[in-house]
Amino acid sequence: MPRDAPAYPAAALNPRAHQPVGVFDSGVGGLTVLHELLVSLPAEDYLYLGDTARFPYGDRASRELEAFSIEIAEHLLAAGAKLLVIACNSASAAALDAIERHLAASVRDVHVIGVLRPAAQLAVVASHTGRIGLLATPATVASGAYERAVAAADPHVHLESVACPDLAPIIQGGFPFDEAVVATVRGYCVPLRKADVDTVILGSTHYPLCAPMLQRMLGRGVALVSAGTGVARSVERALASRGLLNPQEGEGAYRFLCTGDVESFRALGTRFLQMPLGEVAHVELAARAAA
Ligand code: DGL
Numbered sequence: 461m462p463r464d465a466p467a468y469p470a471a472a473l474n475p476r477a478h479q480p481v482g483v484f485d486s487g488v489g490g491l492t493v494l495h496e497l498l499v500s501l502p503a504e505d506y507l508y509l510g511d512t513a514r515f516p517y518g519d520r521a522s523r524e525l526e527a528f529s530i531e532i533a534e535h536l537l538a539a540g541a542k543l544l545v546i547a548c549n550s551a552s553a554a555a556l557d558a559i560e561r562h563l564a565a566s567v568r569d570v571h572v573i574g575v576l577r578p579a580a581q582l583a584v585v586a587s588h589t590g591r592i593g594l595l596a597t598p599a600t601v602a603s604g605a606y607e608r609a610v611a612a613a614d615p616h617v618h619l620e621s622v623a624c625p626d627l628a629p630i631i632q633g634g635f636p637f638d639e640a641v642v643a644t645v646r647g648y649c650v651p652l653r654k655a656d657v658d659t660v661i662l663g664s665t666h667y668p669l670c671a672p673m674l675q676r677m678l679g680r681g682v683a684l685v686s687a688g689t690g691v692a693r694s695v696e697r698a699l700a701s702r703g704l705l706n707p708q709e710g711e712g713a714y715r716f717l718c719t720g721d722v723e724s725f726r727a728l729g730t731r732f733l734q735m736p737l738g739e740v741a742h743v744e745l746a747a748r749a750a751a
Pocket residue numbers: 485486487489490515516517518519547548549550551597600628663664665666
């Protein structure tokens with residue numbers, strides 16, 4: 461099929477089709493998800509918000525993550541987002557339902573896509589033995605949301621969950637990778653090797669950056685799964701079904717907001733996206749100002 465042929469019968473063009481897709485994360489990790497969107501849906505415009513001032517999310521309480529996520533969702537919608545992608549596992553686990561309830565309560569018909577369901581579905585398809593591992597933040601593991609997503613995709617699969625309190629912060633601050641990163645990753649692989657999994661969900665947006673060392677430690681036979689491609693497919697279907705696919709020719713634009721320091725975001729973000737970031741602006745969120 462030619463690259464630009466629509467994969468799904470699109471609904472009649474919606475007047476909001478030219479508006480951007482809103483994407484958010486606790487920081488720069490969600491750029492690994494954004495990259496998949498830029499590749500799969502190049503004609504879309506994107507507005508990405510990284511909540512770098514409040515990174516990491518992975519050891520926060522779910523109530524707090526719900527409040528942060530609703531606040532960010534409101535900010536992106538006020539900036540014109542036509543669909544929201546929660547490109548953060550910890551926020552998806554804690555807040556996807558809360559954002560949907562919040563939007564429904566104010567009768568706003570905006571589709572919200574998290575990373576857990578697409579990752580769980582890809583993992584279940586990839587596994588031959590039905591033994592799947594999960595590496596994720598303590599918040600994501602404690603929520604039990606991956607257990608539910610995997611069981612919904614296939615109730616006969618065993619999920620071995622490993623909370624990795626240090627990994628995202630180490631990756632965030634650890635370029636180039638040093639021996640401490642290697643030792644930390646190796647430690648998190650031990651329970652996965654013991655559980656004899658054949659597939660591992662990289663359940664934090666940062667972990668794809670560790671994929672080469674994880675693959676070596678776990679062995680070539682273990683499939684590493686992250687949500688990106690599945691999220692892009694869900695976004696495409698959701699936009700097409702509502703007539704929201706951007707009809708513009710060629711590549712769309714992307715721009716960034718962050719709650720912390722702009723230059724640090726640009727420097728680290730370029731490494732995660734492997735592309736120039738262009739426009740990055742600082743944004744002050746109300747809950748942060750109040751905190
Ligand atoms: N984006 C976060 C996640 O996927 C990275 C880790 C963090 O903020 O603690 O869970």
